[in-house]
Amino acid sequence: MRVAGVDFAAAVERTAIVRLAWEPARIVVEDVRTAADDAAVEAAIVDADVAGVDVPFGWPDAFVDTVAAHHAGALVPSLDSGREWRRPRTNRLTDRDVAESMGVNPLSVSADRIGHAALRWAVIAARLAAAGRPVVRDGSAGVYEVYPAASLRSWDLEPRAYKGKVRASERALLLELIERELRAVEWSGLRPLLVANEDAFDAFVAALTARAARVGFTTAPLDRDVALREGWIHVPVRVLRGIRPGSV
Numbered sequence: 001m002r003v004a005g006v007d008f009a010a011a012v013e014r015t016a017i018v019r020l021a022w023e024p025a026r027i028v029v030e031d032v033r034t035a036a037d038d039a040a041v042e043a044a045i046v047d048a049d050v051a052g053v054d055v056p057f058g059w060p061d062a063f064v065d066t067v068a069a070h071h072a073g074a075l076v077p078s079l080d081s082g083r084e085w086r087r088p089r090t091n092r093l094t095d096r097d098v099a100e101s102m103g104v105n106p107l108s109v110s111a112d113r114i115g116h117a118a119l120r121w122a123v124i125a126a127r128l129a130a131a132g133r134p135v136v137r138d139g140s141a142g143v144y145e146v147y148p149a150a151s152l153r154s155w156d157l158e159p160r161a162y163k164g165k166v167r168a169s170e171r172a173l174l175l176e177l178i179e180r181e182l183r184a185v186e187w188s189g190l191r192p193l194l195v196a197n198e199d200a201f202d203a204f205v206a207a208l209t210a211r212a213a214r215v216g217f218t219t220a221p222l223d224r225d226v227a228l229r230e231g232w233i234h235v236p237v238r239v240l241r242g243i244r245p246g247s248v
Contacts, residue, residue: 001214004048005207007148007199008055010116012037016199017044018207025245026184032193032200038124045143046133052146052210054202055121056109057137057231062088063110064229086111092230094145097222102150102235138227144213144234148205151212155181155240163198171201178208181240208243212236215248 001022009015015036021028033040045051066089069075078085090108091099099105107114125135128143135143152158157177162170172195179185187194194201212218218234221227242248 004044004051005203006053007202016203018203052206137231146209148202154236
């Protein structure tokens with residue numbers, strides 16, 4: 001099985017791709033690419049059997065409805081515009097579920113800068129669909145929305161601060177722990193890049209999560225109809241060793 005992980009960003013220079021060959025007795029890290037443009041992301045996903053992408057696949061239903069009503073001049077006045085009114089408009093069902101179940105808070109696709117990445121991704125997803133590789137937002141077509149921080153926490157690899165150039169040692173430790181759980185990882189000389197580059201590291205975690213999703217070891221959507229519109233973050237529900245080569 002060919003597995004791709006994409007740490008996605010609005011900026012090309014912050015987008016990374018990791019490709020894995022998942023074999024019966026080993027996992028081969030085949031390629032790591034940083035500063036990945038649209039064409040590179042599209043090619044990686046088309047070439048992969050499954051892919052995990054760290055970006056919101058959609059916007060909250062309530063946000064879309066509110067903006068459409070506002071645009072048409074038909075927004076019904078609310079007695080309250082406070083946090084509870086805003087919450088379903090700034091956080092999708094999957095965001096709220098991850099926050100409540102995992103204790104980590106996904107960024108708001110409608111109120112944070114990650115919305116820029118989601119817009120870029122929407123264009124790529126449309127191109128993939130036109131090329132015959134549809135991206136179904138609940139993950140049912142093999143392209144999964146993932147969140148590396150939640151994956152690490154679910155695998156009991158507490159996501160302590162590991163971002164930034166000065167925290168390479170933390171990323172190295174996390175890779176040691178991951179390797180201990182998976183055992184048969186062949187790094188192909190690319191491990192130093194995963195340690196040095198936080199985007200590449202997250203792309204690797206995204207790829208592992210995609211494999212977990214493929215074998216049914218991630219959370220299923222609470223409401224599939226909503227997930228088909230808003231997207232769904234696939235969070236692992238079993239320990240990392242559960243996807244060890246030869247175990248499933």
